[in-house]
Amino acid sequence: LTPAEIDARYAAVKSVAQEAARLGMDYYLRRQSLAVMHKGDDMQDVVSIADKEIETFIRAELTKRFPEDGFLGEEGGADDLDARCIWVIDPIDGTSCFVNGLHNWCVSIGLLVAGEPLLGAIADPNHDELFHGCRGRGAFVNDTPLKVSSAQDVREGVLGVGTTHRRGKENFIPFLQGLLNEGGMFLRNGSGALMTAYVAAGRLIGYYETDLKSWDCLAGLVLLKEAGGRVNDFFRNDGLLHGNPCLVACPGVYDQVARLIGPSLDQD
Ligand code: IPD
Numbered sequence: 001l002t003p004a005e006i007d008a009r010y011a012a013v014k015s016v017a018q019e020a021a022r023l024g025m026d027y028y029l030r031r032q033s034l035a036v037m038h039k040g041d042d043m044q045d046v047v048s049i050a051d052k053e054i055e056t057f058i059r060a061e062l063t064k065r066f067p068e069d070g071f072l073g074e075e076g077g078a079d080d081l082d083a084r085c086i087w088v089i090d091p092i093d094g095t096s097c098f099v100n101g102l103h104n105w106c107v108s109i110g111l112l113v114a115g116e117p118l119l120g121a122i123a124d125p126n127h128d129e130l131f132h133g134c135r136g137r138g139a140f141v142n143d144t145p146l147k148v149s150s151a152q153d154v155r156e157g158v159l160g161v162g163t164t165h166r167r168g169k170e171n172f173i174p175f176l177q178g179l180l181n182e183g184g185m186f187l188r189n190g191s192g193a194l195m196t197a198y199v200a201a202g203r204l205i206g207y208y209e210t211d212l213k214s215w216d217c218l219a220g221l222v223l224l225k226e227a228g229g230r231v232n233d234f235f236r237n238d239g240l241l242h243g244n245p246c247l248v249a250c251p252g253v254y255d256q257v258a259r260l261i262g263p264s265l266d267q268d
């Protein structure tokens with residue numbers, strides 16, 4: 001991509017994520033009237049018309065500007081994955097929070113170019129925070145630059161955690177026990193995208209999820225790298241399409257947390 005092509009996509013991702021978040025807020029304020037549906041048998045895996053409508057909106061806005069680009073989204077699936085630029089979309093990350101009236105949800109949009117995350121934006125309308133970043137240009141919340149924590153030990157801060165009923169939950173409690181044994185503490189807020197952004201912002205020392213999808217974290221991974229953080233080999237074995245365990249952390253605690261997780265982090 002030329003610098004001008006990157007500029008256009010970076011500007012677009014910020015404005016489209018914010019417009020999508022405003023649309024999400026309209027739905028959120030009248031969430032009592034939204035029917036909550038479940039995906040498959042998992043009663044915890046909820047979705048509403050808001051998720052679908054917001055993704056449709058984002059795809060339409062980006063297609064208008066970049067008709068040659070492809071898409072991968074949680075609700076709409078894959079479209080033209082052979083394209084040079086692929087937008088990876090989570091229209092609402094934190095849907096369970098969204099339908100239950102908890103403010104921890106956001107819109108997450110990342111861009112993959114030739115297989116590498118290039119830029120992304122995470123819009124949190126409840127806290128008026130737009131996290132955004134682009135490779136080589138830094139990462140920001142609104143206009144403030146992001147930098148990961150300087151913690152050197154899990155005792156020095158809070159680690160974000162998450163799990164689901166999809167796969168890997170048997171690794172979760174043993175991990176938490178090990179973390180507590182080493183004097184660490186944890187938080188699960190219900191939005192993997194926001195927790196990844198919080199690691200980039202130095203609010204959390206790291207974030208571990210037993211199984212994450214690429215749309216949950218792709219935008220966040222751009223921020224994380226620009227803010228000086230480390231991530232495991234998340235894209236291995238088709239991680240883009242199927243997901244993988246995910247660990248993001250500040251450099252000072254990455255190895256300690258990876259050891260507490262054990263081989264399940266990077267093995268199948
Ligand atoms: C979920 C959230 C949650 C994480 C799950 C994700 P969704 O995404 O990120 O924090 O624990 O693994 O599926 O379904 O709310 O978009």
Ligand code: CA
Pocket residue numbers: 045046047074095
């Ligand atoms: Ca979901």
Ligand code: CA
Pocket residue numbers: 074090092093094192215216
């Ligand atoms: Ca998600």
Ligand code: CA
Pocket residue numbers: 051074090091092093094095
């Ligand atoms: Ca979602």
